Amino acid sequence: MAGPLFDTLKGSNLAERPVWLMRQAGRYLPEYRELRAEKGGFLALVYDSEAAAEITMQPLRRFGFDGAILFSDILIVPYAMGQDLEFLAGEGPKLSPRLADHALKALEGVPERLSPIYRTVELVKAQLAPEQTMLGFAGAPWTVATYMVNGEGSRDQHDTRAMAYSDPAAFGAIIDAISDVTIEYLIGQIEAGAEAVQIFDSWAGSLSPHEFERWVIAPTAKIVSAVRAKCPGTPIIGFPKGAGEKLVAYARETRVDAVGVDETVDIAWAARELPENMPLQGNLDPLLLLAGGEALKIRAKFILDACAHRPHVFNLGHGIGQHTPIAHVEALLEVVRGWRRPE
Numbered sequence: 540m541a542g543p544l545f546d547t548l549k550g551s552n553l554a555e556r557p558v559w560l561m562r563q564a565g566r567y568l569p570e571y572r573e574l575r576a577e578k579g580g581f582l583a584l585v586y587d588s589e590a591a592a593e594i595t596m597q598p599l600r601r602f603g604f605d606g607a608i609l610f611s612d613i614l615i616v617p618y619a620m621g622q623d624l625e626f627l628a629g630e631g632p633k634l635s636p637r638l639a640d641h642a643l644k645a646l647e648g649v650p651e652r653l654s655p656i657y658r659t660v661e662l663v664k665a666q667l668a669p670e671q672t673m674l675g676f677a678g679a680p681w682t683v684a685t686y687m688v689n690g691e692g693s694r695d696q697h698d699t700r701a702m703a704y705s706d707p708a709a710f711g712a713i714i715d716a717i718s719d720v721t722i723e724y725l726i727g728q729i730e731a732g733a734e735a736v737q738i739f740d741s742w743a744g745s746l747s748p749h750e751f752e753r754w755v756i757a758p759t760a761k762i763v764s765a766v767r768a769k770c771p772g773t774p775i776i777g778f779p780k781g782a783g784e785k786l787v788a789y790a791r792e793t794r795v796d797a798v799g800v801d802e803t804v805d806i807a808w809a810a811r812e813l814p815e816n817m818p819l820q821g822n823l824d825p826l827l828l829l830a831g832g833e834a835l836k837i838r839a840k841f842i843l844d845a846c847a848h849r850p851h852v853f854n855l856g857h858g859i860g861q862h863t864p865i866a867h868v869e870a871l872l873e874v875v876r877g878w879r880r881p882e
Contacts (some may be wrong), residue, residue, distance in 0.1 A: 540879055541669065542557075542605060542669065542670040542671055542672050543555065543556075543557040543605050543670065544557035544559065544589035544606045544671075544672040544674075544735070545734055545735060545774070546670045546766075547818055547850045547851070547852050548672075548774035548776065548796055548797050548818055548850075548852065548854075549774060549820060549837065550683070550796075550816060550850055551850060552816075552822050552848070552849060552850045552851075552880065553562055553850075553880070554879050554880045555788075555878070555879060556843060556851055556852065556875055556878060557605035557672075557853070558604060558605055558607070558852070558854065558860075558872065558875045559604045559605055559606035559607075559608060559674070559752055559851050559852070559854060559867065559878075560598075560604070560798050560813060560854060560855050560859050560868070561608070561854060561855050561857060561858040561859065562858030562866065563598040563602075563604060563608060563733055563747060563859060564594045564595050564597060564598050564608065564610045564672055564861045565594070565610075565750075565858075565859070565861065566858070567596065567706070567859055567860065567861050567862065567863045567865070568597055568601070568865075570597050570601075570842050571594055571597055573706050574593065574594060576588060576840075577700065578590050578675075580626060581612070581620075581626045582612075582624065582625065582626055582743045584610070584645055585610065585615070585655075585656075586653035586655050588655050588659045589662065589820075590660055591609075591610045591611065591655075591656075591659040592610075592662035592666070594605050594610040594661045595608070595609060595610040595659065595663045595664055596663060596694075599667075599671065600767055600841065601638065601865075602868060602869070602872060603811065603872075604671075604674040605670070605671060605672060606671065606673070606674045606735075607663055607671060607672070607673055607674060608669060608674045608676065608802065609656070609659060609660060609663070609673075609675050609676060609728070609734040609873055610659070611656055611659070611676070611734070611846075612632070613676075613678025613682065613686075613739055613741075614632050614676065614678070614683070614686060615652065615653065615656060615679060615724070616683055616684065616717060616720050616721055617634055617683060617687045617723060618634075618642070618652050619648065619649055619650055619652040619653050619720060619724070620646050620648055620649075620661060620716065620717070620720055621646035621647045621648050621686075621689060621744060621878035622634045622635060622646060623634070623636075623647055624637045626682075627819070630691075630788040631649060631691060631692055631703030632692070633668075633690060633691050634686055634690050634691065635784065635816075636690075637686075637688065637689060638688045638713060639688050639689060639690070639698045639699075642709075643716060643718075645861055650722075650723075650757050651722055651725060653723070656713045656724075656727075656728070657693075657728060657730075658731070660675060660711055660726075660728050660731035660732045661731045661732055663732070664731070664733075664779065664859070665712035665732075665882075666816075667824075671701040672721070672734050672735055673732055673733050673734050673735075674730065674733065674734070674735050674737060675725060675733030675735070675736040675737075676726030676728075676737065676738070676739060676813070676817070677721045677725050677728075677734055677736070677738060677739070678715040678721075678726050678738075678739050678740070679721075679739060679740035679743070679758070679759055679762075679779070679801040680714045680718050680721065680754070680758040681740055681742065681743060681746070681754045681755050681758070682739065682740050682741045682742045682743065683717050683721075684699055684710070684713050684714055684717060684754075685742050687698040687713065687717070687877065688702055688710075688713070693812050695745060697847040698772055700745065700746070700750070701752060701812045701878055702868060703750060703753075705863070710754075714754060714758050715758075717758075718754070718758045721738075721762055722761075722762055722766060722841075725738075725762070725766050726765075726766055726769050726770060729770045731771050733773075734765070734773065735773060735774040735776065736773065736774075736775055736776070737775075737776040737777075737799065738759060738763075738775065738777050738778065739778050739780075740759070740774070740777070740778060740780060740782075741857075742780070743755045743779035743780055743782050743785075744779075744780055744781015744783070745781070746784060750786060751782070751785050751789075752788070752792075755782075755789065755797065756788065756789055756792050756793055757777055758879075759777060759779075759789075759793040759795070759811060760793045760794060763775050763777075763793055763794050764794070765796055767794075768813050768817040768827055774797060775795050775796050775797075776795060776796065776797045776799055776820060777789060777790070777793055777795035777797070777798055777799065778798070778799030778801075778820070779799075780799075780801045780817040780856075780857060781801060781803065782801075783803065783806075784802060785808060786798060786800070786804065786812075786813060787795070787812055787813060790813050790814050790817055791814060793847055796817075796818065797819065797827055797852070798813060798817060798818075798819060798820065798852065799819075799820040799822075799858055800820065800821035800822040800856070801821065801822060802822050802823065802825070802855070802856025804821075804822060804826035804856075806821065806822050806842050806845045806846065807845040809821075809822075810845050810846045810849060810851075815849070816850065817849070817850075818849070818851065818852060819846055819850070819851050819852070820851070820852040820853075820854045821842070821853075821854050821855070821856055822854070822855070822856040823835075823838060823839060823842060823851075823854070823855050823856060823871070824855070824856055825851075825855045825858060825859055825860050825863070826855065826860070827872060828855065828859065828860070828863055828868065829860050829862060829863045829864075829867065830867075830874040831864065831866070831867040831870060831881070835861050835867065835870060835871060835874075836839040836871075836874050839871055839874040839875060840874060840878065843874075843875065843878045847880050847881055853875045866878070
């Protein structure tokens with residue numbers, strides 16, 4: 540097990556920076572759109588392991604990224620916990636029954652819904668070059684809970700935040716249940732061939748510091764500890780989007796191996812303030828990649844330079860947008876591949 544991405548996540552400050560992009564497998568690629576038109580809806584693609592593996596491999600064939608990120612969705616966990624899941628065109632994912640209206644005990648788990656995802660990991664791992672790293676992932680308990688409680692995405696996570704304040708015992712039970720399934724899910728991915736995993740907390744930024752400690756840091760620390768006990772040596776990336784200055788406590792207390800930094804954070808501040816020698820990942824604004832031009836190249840070089848003194852995985856601050864031109868990704872990779880750490 541080797542390669543620049545894996546080595547960086549294990550703490551090596553390489554002269555050249557590994558790169559992968561969140562949502563690198565998906566709608567901005569014409570080959571993905573062609574396959575989706577042939578196969579059908581998003582969930583059908585996720586559960587067709589051969590198709591999902593093909594989609595996972597598409598950006599590596601086109602761009603030669605250092606990591607393959609599993610093509611799946613963070614809502615597979617609530618689906619395995621017994622909520623119904625559908626993706627509606629123009630509306631996004633819908634989960635039912637909403638836990639704002641129904642008790643957690645109303646759900647009956649369907650653990651076999653995780654098995655096709657493990658098969659996808661196996662299929663992708665078998666196709667990767669030795670120097671490429673297979674990345675698995677799961678949603679963090681807080682972010683997954685926001686969908687389970689509300690039944691869909693929301694602008695400010697109002698219903699979930701209100702439930703966390705008004706009935707912390709019931710909400711804590713939801714968080715605990717998600718955490719337990721997530722531990723099983725990540726371990727399953729690693730046993731199937733994932734060499735590193737990322738925990739996505741896309742809505743972490745909506746919480747106050749106290750609630751952040753309770754609903755982001757504590758459950759993430761539980762997951763990290765359990766996964767590390769079962770799969771020692773597997774790097775775990777934590778990505779609490781919107782955490783801002785709370786990144787410092789997150790990095791220290793969750794004990795993740797690497798921290799993803801979103802585009803709203805000053806990368807120079809993160810490189811200065813986060814634990815010494817902890818690998819960072821990020822943090823180009825996806826909208827700057829969409830816009831392209833000289834500003835894209837300047838900013839990419841700034842990010843690389845700011846992290847020169849510590850391990851760094853070049854990535855976006857969140858997922859690549861569906862209208863991003865292929866030429867802009869190629870221009871970005873030219874900058875990243877041409878950069879060398881100063882001696």
